[in-house]
Amino acid sequence: MAGNREESSKQREPLSRERVLQAAVRLADEIGIDSLSMRKLGQKLGVEAMSLYRHVANKDEILDGIVDIVAGEIEVPIPGQDWKSEMRRRAGSAHEVLMRHPWATMLIVSRANVGPAMLRYVDATIGCLREAGFSYAMADYAWNAIDSHIYGFTLQKLNFPFAPEEYAEAAKSYIDLIPADQYPYLNGMSHEVMDGNHDGLQDFYFALDLLLDGLEKNLETS
Amino acid sequence: MAGNREESSKQREPLSRERVLQAAVRLADEIGIDSLSMRKLGQKLGVEAMSLYRHVANKDEILDGIVDIVAGEIEVPIPGQDWKSEMRRRAGSAHEVLMRHPWATMLIVSRANVGPAMLRYVDATIGCLREAGFSYAMADYAWNAIDSHIYGFTLQKLNFPFAPEEYAEAAKSYIDLIPADQYPYLNGMSHEVMDGNHDGLQDFYFALDLLLDGLEKNLETS
DNA sequence: AGCGAAAATTTACACCGTAAGCTTACGCTG
DNA sequence: CAGCGTAAGCTTACGGTGTAAATTTTCGCT
Numbered sequence: 073m074a075g076n077r078e079e080s081s082k083q084r085e086p087l088s089r090e091r092v093l094q095a096a097v098r099l100a101d102e103i104g105i106d107s108l109s110m111r112k113l114g115q116k117l118g119v120e121a122m123s124l125y126r127h128v129a130n131k132d133e134i135l136d137g138i139v140d141i142v143a144g145e146i147e148v149p150i151p152g153q154d155w156k157s158e159m160r161r162r163a164g165s166a167h168e169v170l171m172r173h174p175w176a177t178m179l180i181v182s183r184a185n186v187g188p189a190m191l192r193y194v195d196a197t198i199g200c201l202r203e204a205g206f207s208y209a210m211a212d213y214a215w216n217a218i219d220s221h222i223y224g225f226t227l228q229k230l231n232f233p234f235a236p237e238e239y240a241e242a243a244k245s246y247i248d249l250i251p252a253d254q255y256p257y258l259n260g261m262s263h264e265v266m267d268g269n270h271d272g273l274q275d276f277y278f279a280l281d282l283l284l285d286g287l288e289k290n291l292e293t294s
Numbered sequence: 295m296a297g298n299r300e301e302s303s304k305q306r307e308p309l310s311r312e313r314v315l316q317a318a319v320r321l322a323d324e325i326g327i328d329s330l331s332m333r334k335l336g337q338k339l340g341v342e343a344m345s346l347y348r349h350v351a352n353k354d355e356i357l358d359g360i361v362d363i364v365a366g367e368i369e370v371p372i373p374g375q376d377w378k379s380e381m382r383r384r385a386g387s388a389h390e391v392l393m394r395h396p397w398a399t400m401l402i403v404s405r406a407n408v409g410p411a412m413l414r415y416v417d418a419t420i421g422c423l424r425e426a427g428f429s430y431a432m433a434d435y436a437w438n439a440i441d442s443h444i445y446g447f448t449l450q451k452l453n454f455p456f457a458p459e460e461y462a463e464a465a466k467s468y469i470d471l472i473p474a475d476q477y478p479y480l481n482g483m484s485h486e487v488m489d490g491n492h493d494g495l496q497d498f499y500f501a502l503d504l505l506l507d508g509l510e511k512n513l514e515t516s
Numbered sequence: 517a518g519c520g521a522a523a524a525t526t527t528a529c530a531c532c533g534t535a536a537g538c539t540t541a542c543g544c545t546g
Numbered sequence: 547c548a549g550c551g552t553a554a555g556c557t558t559a560c561g562g563t564g565t566a567a568a569t570t571t572t573c574g575c576t
Contacts, residue, residue: 086523087523087524109562109563109564110563110564110565111562111563111564119524120524120525120526121564121565122524122525122566123524123525125565125566126522126523127523130564130565131564131565151479178400178404181446181450181453182400182453183453184455186471191472191476191477192477194477194480195476195478195480198479198480198483199478199479202482208482208486208491209486211483212483212492212494212496213496213497213500216447216450216496216501217443217500217504219450220446220450220501221439221442221443221446221501222446223445223446223449223450224403224441224444224445224446224447224449225438225442225446227404227446227449228403228438228441228445231403231405233406249408250413255413255416255417256421257373257418257420257421258413258416258417258420260420260424261420261430261433261434264430269431270431270434272434274434274435275435278435279435279439279442279443279505281508282439282504282508282509282512283501283504283505283508285508286504286505286507286508287504308554309554309555331531331532331533332532332533332534333531333532333533341555341556342556342557343533343534344534344555344556345554345555347534347535348553348554348555349554352533352534353533353534
């Protein structure tokens, strides 16, 4: 076995920062961010936990890294194009990506996020608003408003405990815990769900369009 | 020292679920939720960690408990009163309470939250919208939209790394990391901050009022 | 072939939540 | 007041965490 390194596939591929981060994203998708440990990540890569430290400084750097990988998956708005549809597309893409990586939103809203993909994403967002005529300050307010909706809506949706098709059935099982005399309105809404009059499905674009329409009016009157 | 139990204050007060939860809230406020451990909480109460388990089943139950304590601090809207100002007051109070307990929002958006204070809070919210003429479904959408803003805005504000008065100075120190040729708009906005033309302060009621106005229009045309 | 550097591993430590079993303290009854 | 039963608190232990330090293995190159 004259070991030609290129051909021998029994030899495991060497580690690298990129391979570590990619594996971390996949593992977090599979088992959740709370269960992701250095030891499990090492195991996934066929390596001891401490070997990872040759390629990343610590676990925090891994978390920063996988957030930036996720940020890189989001469709960026194009400055100069119609701002409303671009911001709408950006928001929808962000929501979709964050639903694909259910652990990512929590990390984003609790870390610095200064990776290159995140900076590019933010720069394009501000740029799209600026080119549409927003001042820097108004662009900041608009960006903050839209991102509040993206993060808040996504977190609530991820935290909702029932699948849409189970919801009516689930309501029947917990209705006794919210008696009408103590919680009349919560009880009433649950009955609407039980009776099939309300499916409880939330539309990401409902509140988003309220915000965009309001921002548009704000832009016109300035 | 004829030990009259009522008078002897050298004897430590016995533990109770209530005392454990109150101490947990204070400790989380002081050292953050990530640093809150059973051992530290025990220490704070002059007790060993394992003694806590006599009064709570496990740490998860403590987290559920302190979330409900926080929920109990939020001003509840009054069904029948003007829905817009009630919902505005509710949202502002929630934001204020969540800023007082910086760890709470994360817990709320990642747990079931079926404690009595939270149920009461939710019931009053739905009730306020229902009495104003919203259908159950529309009340659900409106509630979700407003709460998305509350959680998203609060998390972003808590995660912002600079105090308002440091912001301009901080921008000067990181401006080199976002060169104009790579991130033109982010660079431009930072210059606005550095030059004192934009303070970066976000107003909770800016996006909230966009939502409430949009919801009002939605209510009128139905 | 052998050497220097890079990569990977081993061992160890302080911390975490909590299960199981033990000891202490209390409240009540005789 | 004695004594007993139970509740409250404590000790010990286990498997998990991130990671510092020291060691061994592997690789690339002369």
